[in-house]
Amino acid sequence: MNYPIPIPTLGWNARDPFSNMDPRYAIQLKNILPDETTATSRKGYEELSTGLGGSVETLATYKGESGSDELLAFADSKIYAIDTSTGTATEKRDNVTHNNRFRTLNINNLLVMVNGESVPATYDGTNVANLTITAVGLTAADLNGVMSFKSRAYYWIENENAFWYCGPGAHTGAVTKFPLNYVASGGGVTEIVTWTRDSGSGMDDLFVILMNTGEALVYQGSDPSSASTWSIIGKFTLAQPISIRGSCNLGSDRVIITKDGYTNLSTALTQARLTTKNNVGDNIVNDVRKQIELTSDNFGWDIQFLPSQSLLLVNVPISDNVTHQHVMNTNTGAWSKLQNMNGISWIEHANQPYFGTADGKVMKAFSGYSDNGRPIKTKIIPAFNALGDPSRKKTPTICTVITDHLYPNYISVDTHQDFNIKISPTLPLPPENAGALWGAGLWGTFGWGQNNQQILEGVKPYKYHVVSNGFYITVKIRQQSKTQQTKYYSINLKFKGGKA
Secondary structure, eight states: OEEEEOOOTTEEOSSSOGGGOOTTEEEEEESEEEOSSOEEEOOOEEEEEOOOSSOOOEEEEEEOTTSOEEEEEEETTEEEEEOTTTOOEEEEEOOOOSOOOOEEEEETTEEEEEOSSSOOEEEOSSOEEEOOEEOTTOOGGGOOEEEESSSSEEEEOTTSSEEEEOOTTOSSEEOEEEEOTTTSSSOOEEEEEEEEEEOSSSEEEEEEEEETTSEEEEEEESOTTOTTSEEEEEEEEOOOBOOTTOEEEETTEEEEEETTEEEEHHHHHHHTTSOOTTSTTGGGHHHHHHHHHHHTTSTTOEEEEETTTTEEEEEEESSSSOEEEEEEETTTOOEEEEOSOOOSEEEEETTEEEEEOTTSOEEEESOSSSBTTBOEEEEEEEOOBOTTOTTSOEEEEEEEEEEOOSOGGGOEEEEEETTOOOOOOOOOOOOSOOOOOTTTSOTTSSOOSHHHHHHHHOSEEEEEEOOOOBSSEEEEEEEEESSOOOEEEEEEEEEEEOOO
């Protein structure tokens, strides 16, 4: 008998029990990106700039008046401008005090930079200069948060129950303190963000304060100094946010890394903590909670929308120099896990993602077919499947995989039974002279031979002998490559039916 195993287009599921999981999910999906019909290995990364002397803990984009963007890297108590064409790092400032963990804001043709220990500064495309911010009782160097709302800059000190705001159109000078102790139920500010909400009569831009207690304070208006133009419209209960870099806009919503998982602000404000359903990270909530429990105090938790890749990316810091990424296809909502891209800071700059590393490098991400010369290892394990009859044991014999892999003999295919995943042998590495992908090379620029014949033949079915016996069966497909992205189109299992 033959039975089709669906390609896991719904993505990774770390929520549902194996015995009751939609067959279009995967129980493991590593370095694989699912889309509407297929699953594809991710692209790799390559060195852009090296030798920055220490952990690249912040990447930022300066948006100049001329419209030309500049990539900045903060490492080893220095600020560097990175030429994205050559990788050249030009030092813009030395002796940054204590840390390289900056929050930045583009405003008034300047990049404002604060880190909670250095005097706030600005960058104008050429020079870095100190920024004057004054208020009674405020030490400006303590400010480590900055954002803009309705044409003025706002600053805060993480875990203090107040924020400071500038005059209209301003980012510097005398600032006014706005205390929160009379409205917040204790705690201090983790992050201040904007949220665009449809009020029924049009879109409203709202000012949202995320407190370290999990409370969210939502204001509307334009001038905090005037009760007639500034008012609180709600206090809501969320789980505690875990990072000052722990939220990003996704469409008209805001996604926040909280101790409950990856939470939509719009959902959290209506259903509080009653359920995780309808949250963007619901499918992988159990793994997210486990990682947060283990690593919430580690530096590197970050969330970025990468529009060039159609991905929402959450950086998960496993240790000081090892990170994973939870990524969601923003077209389909399907999640997967990426490994071996050990970035501790991320950014999409000029339509290209980059990450900074703990050993002083800036990497160009989702580029090329290897991880800076090392093979990319992938794994797909679809949901366990009763193959039509949960009451009978099945013995799989042949698994047919339809793929565009250039060297199908180097794909490892196993079957597993009854919710047990056994260890598989070491993956072989295919030859490195795979040549160009079909349509990517120029006619006459490569020799005509076996490799290119494989390329021209394109997508084909390949049969693999498998051995297992059980009521519920799944397939494990692994491969590694330094020469191509591999796309998987279909899986089919041939098996013998057993007794009930």
